[in-house]
Amino acid sequence: MMNLIYTYQPLFDYFLLAVGFAYSQQMVLRAGVFSIGSAGFACIGAYAVGILVKNQGVHPLLALLLAVVIGCVGGFLLSIPLARLRGVFQAIATLAFVQIVVSLCLYFDDLTGGPQGFNNIPKLVQTWHLLLAVAVTIYFMYVISRSSIGRAFDALRQDETVGATLGISIRKYHMIAFVLSGALAGFFGGMQSLYTYSIEPEMFGFAFLVAALTYIILGGRGTVTGPIIGAAIMSVLPELARPLADNRQFFQGALMMVMVAFMPHGVFDGLVLYLRKRRAAARDKTFKEGGHGSTGS
Amino acid sequence: MIAQQLVNGLVTGSVYSLFALGFTLIFGTFKILNLAHAGVFMSGAFIGYFAVLNGLPLWLALVLAMIGAGLVSYIVELTAFATIRGSGQIEFTALISSIGANLCLMSVAQRLSNTKVLRFPFETFPVAFYELGPVRFSFLQIIILLVVVVLLAVMMLYLYKTTFGRQIRAVSGNERVASLLGVNPALVYFQTFFISGALAGVAGILIGLSFNSIHFYMGEPYLLKAFVVVVLGGLGSVHGAVVAGMLLGIFQNLAVAYLPSALTDTIIYGLLFVVLLVKPSGLFGSEGVQVGVARR
Numbered sequence: 001m002m003n004l005i006y007t008y009q010p011l012f013d014y015f016l017l018a019v020g021f022a023y024s025q026q027m028v029l030r031a032g033v034f035s036i037g038s039a040g041f042a043c044i045g046a047y048a049v050g051i052l053v054k055n056q057g058v059h060p061l062l063a064l065l066l067a068v069v070i071g072c073v074g075g076f077l078l079s080i081p082l083a084r085l086r087g088v089f090q091a092i093a094t095l096a097f098v099q100i101v102v103s104l105c106l107y108f109d110d111l112t113g114g115p116q117g118f119n120n121i122p123k124l125v126q127t128w129h130l131l132l133a134v135a136v137t138i139y140f141m142y143v144i145s146r147s148s149i150g151r152a153f154d155a156l157r158q159d160e161t162v163g164a165t166l167g168i169s170i171r172k173y174h175m176i177a178f179v180l181s182g183a184l185a186g187f188f189g190g191m192q193s194l195y196t197y198s199i200e201p202e203m204f205g206f207a208f209l210v211a212a213l214t215y216i217i218l219g220g221r222g223t224v225t226g227p228i229i230g231a232a233i234m235s236v237l238p239e240l241a242r243p244l245a246d247n248r249q250f251f252q253g254a255l256m257m258v259m260v261a262f263m264p265h266g267v268f269d270g271l272v273l274y275l276r277k278r279r280a281a282a283r284d285k286t287f288k289e290g291g292h293g294s295t296g297s
Numbered sequence: 298m299i300a301q302q303l304v305n306g307l308v309t310g311s312v313y314s315l316f317a318l319g320f321t322l323i324f325g326t327f328k329i330l331n332l333a334h335a336g337v338f339m340s341g342a343f344i345g346y347f348a349v350l351n352g353l354p355l356w357l358a359l360v361l362a363m364i365g366a367g368l369v370s371y372i373v374e375l376t377a378f379a380t381i382r383g384s385g386q387i388e389f390t391a392l393i394s395s396i397g398a399n400l401c402l403m404s405v406a407q408r409l410s411n412t413k414v415l416r417f418p419f420e421t422f423p424v425a426f427y428e429l430g431p432v433r434f435s436f437l438q439i440i441i442l443l444v445v446v447v448l449l450a451v452m453m454l455y456l457y458k459t460t461f462g463r464q465i466r467a468v469s470g471n472e473r474v475a476s477l478l479g480v481n482p483a484l485v486y487f488q489t490f491f492i493s494g495a496l497a498g499v500a501g502i503l504i505g506l507s508f509n510s511i512h513f514y515m516g517e518p519y520l521l522k523a524f525v526v527v528v529l530g531g532l533g534s535v536h537g538a539v540v541a542g543m544l545l546g547i548f549q550n551l552a553v554a555y556l557p558s559a560l561t562d563t564i565i566y567g568l569l570f571v572v573l574l575v576k577p578s579g580l581f582g583s584e585g586v587q588v589g590v591a592r593r
Contacts, residue, residue, distance in 0.1 A: 034389060081574045087388050088330055088532070089577055092524050096569040099521060103562035206517060210396050217393050249407070253400025260390040260397075261380035 008239075009127060013195065015235040016130040020188030021208075022215035022227035023137055024181045029221050030150075031177035032157035034087055036209045037078060037094035038185040040101040041071045043204035045189030047105060047112055050121045050199055060124050064190045071186020072179050079178035083171050098209060105201035117200030118193075125195040133191060137184065141224045149176060154222065214252060217259050220269025229268045300432050302550045308438045308507075310546020311445040315500040316519050317526035317538040318452065319370075319493030325533025326469045326489050329391035333373045334497055334523065335516025336402030341366035341498025342505035342515065343406055346415055355421060359444075362502045363495045370494020371487055373398045379486075399516075406513035415511040422506055441503050448499060449539060452492070456535060465489060525569045531579030541580065 021038060028035040045067035052063040078097060085093055105112045112118055144150050152173045155163040164170055193199045211234070219230025238248050263270045316338060323331045344365035348358035377398040381390045425436040456462040467475035468485045476482050504519070505511040526545055530537025545565070552561045572579065 081570075085573060085577060088324075088328075088392075089573060091330070091392065092528060093570055093573045095521075095524065096566040096573070099566040100563055100570065103559070103566065107557070107559040107563060109559075206521070210400070213393060213396070247404060249400050250404035253397040253402075253404065256397030256400070257377050257380070257394050260394045264381075264384060264386070264390055 011235060011239060013127055013130055015231055016127075016134045017188060017192050017195070018211070018215060018231040018235060019134050019228055020137060020184060020191065021212045022219070022231050023141055024184035024188065025212040026141075026216050026221060026227050027181040027184060028177050029216060030157060031153040031174055032160060033082075033174050033177050034090045035078075035082070035094040035178065035181070036091055036213065037097050037178075038181060038212055039204045039209040040094070040098040041074055041182040041185035042189035042192070042208070043098075043101050043105060043201065044074060045071055045186030046193035046199045046204070047118065048186070049190030050118050050193040051111065053124070053194065054118075054121050060194060064187060064194075067186040067190035068183045069186075071182035071184070071189075073182075074186070075178035075180070075182025076175065078182070079175040082178070083174060095209075098205070102201045102205050112201070115200070115202075117198050119198040121193055121197055121199070123195065123197055125191055130191060130195070133187070138224060138228075144180070145224055149173070153177065157221075214256060216266070217256060218266055220266030220272075222265070222269050223272060226266050226268040230266065233267070298431075298554075299551075300430075302554050303547055304432050304434065304438070306547030306550035307543060308441055308546070309550060310543035311442055312500050312503055312507075312542075313519070313522055313526055313546050314539045314542025315445050315448065315496050315503075317523040317530070317542050318449070318535060319496040320520075320523045321527040321530070321533055321535060321538040322489060322493050324527065325535070326465050326485075327378070328469075329378060329387060330395065331373070331378075331493070332392065332395040332520065333377060333398035333402060334370075334395075334493070335520035336399040336406075337366050337370045337373065337494045337516075338497040338501040338504075338519060339406055339511075339513060339516040340369045340402055341494075341501030342511045343409065343415075343501075344498065345502035345505060346417065346511050349417055349421055359499065359502055362498045364498075366498020366501065367491040367495035369402070370490045370497065373402075373494075374486060374490040403513050403516075410511075410513055412513070416509050417506065417511075437507055441507065444499065444503065448496065452496070453535070455492075461485075461488060522565075525565055528569055528577075528579055529572055531581045534579060534581045537579055537581030 021042060024038040024041070025036070028038070048070050049060070049063045049067045052058040052066065053060050058066075078094070082090055082093055106114055109115070152163070152168045155166060155168055156170060156173055160170060189204075214234060215227050215230035217230070218233050219228065220226030234252070238251070259266070265273055316334070319337075320331060320334045323329060323334075341362040345358045345362035348361045349355060353361070373395070377394040378391060381387065381394055384390065422437055427434045427436070427439075456465070464475070464480045464485050467478065467480050468482050472482050475485075500519070501515075504515070522545065526541045527533075527538055529545065530539070530541030549561060549565065552558075552564060556564070
């Protein structure tokens with residue numbers, strides 16, 4: 001039993017990190033913002049924590065806190081210009097942001113190590129730290145989704161115009177989404193740099209952002225459980241079947257195409273929607289049979 | 298020195314234009330970002346490489362790459378886009394779906410090449426240089442420029458002087474009405490994706506020749522550059538993409554020569570960011586494109 005745990009511990013750790021990044025990505029998508037900038041904030045957070053802890057000897061907790069603050073500020077700053085853009089244009093602008101961050105990390109190589117990466121970061125994060133962080137994040141996401149912020153996000157995602165007529169400030173709530181997403185990405189980026197010994201700019205490039213999007217597409221955009229399911233599927237499935245692991249990329253790509261075609265809400269959200277629809281149908285049926293004459297509320 | 302950089306930039310830029318043209322054609326017509334364009338580009342290079350390896354002459358390899366990449370592009374449309382058409386939120390789902398298709402194409406190419414960088418056999422293309430005053434041309438550069446100019450001219454004629462251009466506009470405006478008026482949407486989809494893929498395929502083999510390196514990962518940098526090109530030229534604007542591609546190529550070469558080369562990417566993407574904020578419709582974009590930008 002212990003052997004099994006030791007073998008799969010790294011996998012589990014990466015799964016936990018993936019959940020963190022997935023939540024950061026979900027936060028913006030949930031508010032109807034088509035941003036893929038999480039990778040950039042994760043990169044900033046990772047380098048900030050790595051440099052602070054290794055070069056400056058800052059206490060890791062303080063460094064992580066700073067990463068969160070940097071993520072917040074970064075998200076806030078990015079949200080100001082992006083308030084003008086929508087849809088595809090938002091996606092392209094955030095992609096440009098990620099590219100700028102990555103290329104700056106490559107440029108300032110005396111600080112970041114450039115393409116060789118930033119190495120020998122002390123490994124201070126253990127599995128239980130990650131577990132704790134993810135647990136707190138889940139609670140946090142749950143609270144947000146149940147608060148007025150979460151409801152405003154849902155309204156804006158489903159229809160911005162309706163949201164605005166209901167008195168929801170689009171600018172304000174999109175800003176909140178950016179700030180929270182930046183904070184989460186910065187924090188988990190910092191965790192990753194304290195976990196993996198070394199970081200390099202390319203880790204946070206295009207592939208990173210594709211992975212984060214995959215978790216959300218698989219799991220779902222609207223629920224707290226969705227990203228966990230998505231990250232779990234992507235982490236576990238290649239381990240279950242070796243042929244899948246060899247063709248991991250092909251499998252991931254095919255899965256993405258199949259999912260958006262046949263289950264556009266993701267596995268978990270799709271299930272929730274299906275159950276909800278079935279319950280509603282059952283309720284309508286009892287109304288009709290019972291002869292209440294009510295149209296159902 | 299400057300003249301030399303300008304010429305080099307023009308050659309690089311012409312390939313960017315070729316790549317970005319197909320990308321913007323699909324966006325302008327169907328309002329989807331086709332990220333699998335990178336994979337199509339790469340498949341063109343692979344098809345050309347294997348054709349040359351099997352002893353075919355280079356011009357035939359070029360034609361094969363063109364047709365092959367066009368077909369690959371159409372397969373992408375069948376597998377990634379035809380399945381989600383008609384569902385809501387096409388913007389988001391098409392992006393995801395095309396990322397998926399791109400991963401599949403890259404994975405196949407990785408298998409074919411065993412993750413190695415492939416090189417054309419020695420002397421596939423004659424190495425020759427010509428001097429014109431202070432500027433040095435390679436034979437390859439001349440051919441690239443020639444191929445691109447001919448293709449662009451044919452493309453423009455096809456898009457603006459035949460009924461096909463009108464058919465595209467009709468289908469992109471309203472597919473149902475277009476089909477009532479006797480336009481076959483399936484044919485328009487096929488032609489658009491085939492043309493877009495064919496252009497990318499030619500760009501792929503030209504890039505493969507000029508750097509003599511073909512690998513499964515080669516599409517991504519060009520895709521990222523294509524974002525800059527199409528936004529600069531106006532998303533969906535065909536002539537905008539051509540001009541912006543040339544400009545980007547020239548700018549990039551000048552920047553590498555006269556600015557710290559590591560900063561080139563920062564400047565280019567910074568430019569993209571600024572253009573998106575200041576004039577999201579791009580330099581040549583029509584007002585119609587603006588609709589997707591402004592607050593609804």
